[in-house]
Amino acid sequence: MTKLFFATDIHGSDICWSKFLNAGKFYGADVLLLGGDMTGKAVVPVIHQGGKNYRVTLLEQVFDISNDDELQDMIKRVRSRGYYPYLTDPDEIAELEKSPEKVSQIFSHEVLKVIQQWMDLADKKLDSSDMKVYCCPGNDDMAEVDELVRSSRRVILAEGQVTPLDGVHEMIASGWSNRTPWDTHREEDEDQLRVRYEAMISKLKDPRNAVFNIHVPPYKSSLDEAPELDKDLRPKMAGQALKPVGSIAVRKVIEETQPLLGLHGHIHEGRGASRIGKTLCINPGSMYEQGTLLGAIVVLGKNKIENYVLTTG
């Protein structure tokens, strides 16, 4: 039997990454799997006001900082929500407002800097461990993230691969999703997704004992219920109106292949487990901005799931 721990959508949260690396020991897992969307959603300018004074607007609240301790505390606070603090001054802010394209360069730099720090931390923390750690970046993660994961000694990039988890179970993995309203880094049409998945499935030795680690959940699986949006990306009915937004291609390949397990993310509100035929599909959800690592422990047996539980760490 193999005990795996799966978490996903940690969106730049240092706390969640540290917890993920510690989860193997904490839960007694043999394998750690991180689903997609490792990177954060926003840069928070920390604007120098002269001397040791800085001004920060976090979550629409203005904080004035007057010493180094407060500055470090604020940087930690910003990082705890998965945002990237960026030390700057009023002149640069004025310049960035005139040329927004420079902001995306800053964004890439900050995102990749943190991913590099994460890989370094993983290499250091797991150096003396035989824990297997796999990452599969998601649709929100830029392509450069893959290179940094590849460069890690301890973290294995699983995207597009068939990976043996033990003597019985293999895993296919992909962070690509169906189209979203946000036109993110890794999304494509359903037929292209299907081709992508089938290329991996065709290489499986025993598809019925496989794990499908696919970021986007299957369509209409109840793991893909997200607030319905209007044309301005505003939630309808105050977020009460939910609709399925998962991938039809994922659903089709699961229905046809009937793997042992599907591991998904993408929809943070979609925490839960459901069955598609004999396949157990799990979306542990995400509360990264609270520094809480939602996850799933699954014990894989031959031809069956021995046990599973969703965790709140």
Next chain:
Amino acid sequence: MSNLFVRKATGLVRSWSVMDAFIYAFFSINLITLGLYSFSQMYYFEGGMVNALIISAIFIFFEVIVYAGLIAVMPRSGGDYVWQSRILGGAVGFILAVTGWWFILWLWVPLYGDMFRHIVVVPLLGILGAKDVALWFAGTQNGAFTASLITLAIVSIFIALGMKTYARIQKFSFYGGVLGLLIVIVLLLTGSNAAFKAGLDANAVSMFGTQPGVYDATVALGIDAGAITPFSGGALLAVFLVLPYMVFFNLWPNWGATLYGEVRGATDFKRNVAGMGWALGITTLLGILLLYAISKTIGWDFYVQAGAAWWNYAWGYVTEVPALPVWPYPALLAAFLTTNKVLQFIVVVLMSLWWFGWSGTVFLSSTRVIFAAAFDRLLPEKVAEVNERTGTPVNALLLMVIPSVFIAYMFNYNVANFQSLTLASTLVIAVTFLGTTIAAIILPYRKPALYKASPIAKYNVFGIPLITVAGVIFGGFLVFLLYQWIFDPNGLYGIGITNTSSIIYMLSMYVLAAVIYFGFKSYRKRAGIDMDKVQAEIPVE
């Protein structure tokens, strides 16, 4: 945060409409169903109805701040269950969530059914000329039980249709219902007491076959029943003693709050406060306006006496059918001011939308809690199964429907004095809210890092976090309510320690929840899952 520094990423949505949040909260503290139903039962208080409406709304505004604050700190997390689990522990979170959001809703089903027959079925049948069927629904236990069963069928259909469709039904019902209420208020404000007396006598005879002189006979019955509640005024203590009954109506502006979506900043916190707060404020003002309009034309004393006459009979204190043999529904009484049957029909149909736009909420919240507990392996996986063809959570629905049928039977046939349990429906949820309020009070101290990095970190009152201050005020209010309900020193509410059925019923729910929690925890442990560890925080270092 400037949009300049936010990149395109999945789930980055704009703020939801305050109006949409307002509609959901507005229907949760439903003036026509919960409001008029409870007002009619509150005939024996010395405190003024309007004073109680205003004072309760002031306290409940602090509930709005507590819930909006928790949503800001821990958004999209699943509400009371998760907030309490993470701050107060898994056992407290589970027991208070399943009792307050699941088990007690079984008792709400016959109450929803009772309102369904009084607000929808009986008035419509009366106007359509089906006198005997109307009276069967209004005045027999079989009729009441049938109304409960129809209610169960309707809300089950709402569940099967899904939240997306029901949200649309709700929005349509909001506009239709408000239009109906405006017509009712205009009818009442432009009518006269003499016209009402004449209309009542004429319509009660033609629709329900009563004897002439309904008005005077109802006044006499109401006086005999002890109808005294004033429109306004009364000593402060007397007004406060009305509050434990009043909150049956307005304790719920937070009902849909847990799904209000991603909170990106302080603005979203204010939007949450605005959505729920405006609903509370406008409902309170509408309530005062409606009561004033009733007072002007129907007559306040008659309104209270009619309620007293009906409930004195319905609760079994007298056996003789009242002169007006149906619940004194103010919308129907207002419709008596016109002889135009079509207008009467339109008014009652539009006012029925208040029930249809609200009733679905009875099971929607319950199914969420059942699912959350199943995903935490505290219930069998089967209960969270969804029918692939229809998308209906069949097993979760059965866990609601089957016990509800049993409780509806007990209530409608008054087995073991179950009809006296109306306010127990509110007490158990208030206990759940108290658990959440305590979690809110201590949140900034138990989870300082989480709180400091939240959109409400800068909201303080004399240096004390606003969520803590609001929690203490609302928590104090809840403690007052619980004291009055449980110890009932003035014998006003009938669900406390002197009512054995009530105490046994409520305690048995907590015992059942504890048995499920500790039973499943033990079962999972034997299967190798340590539930304490599953809920515990992973060390960061």
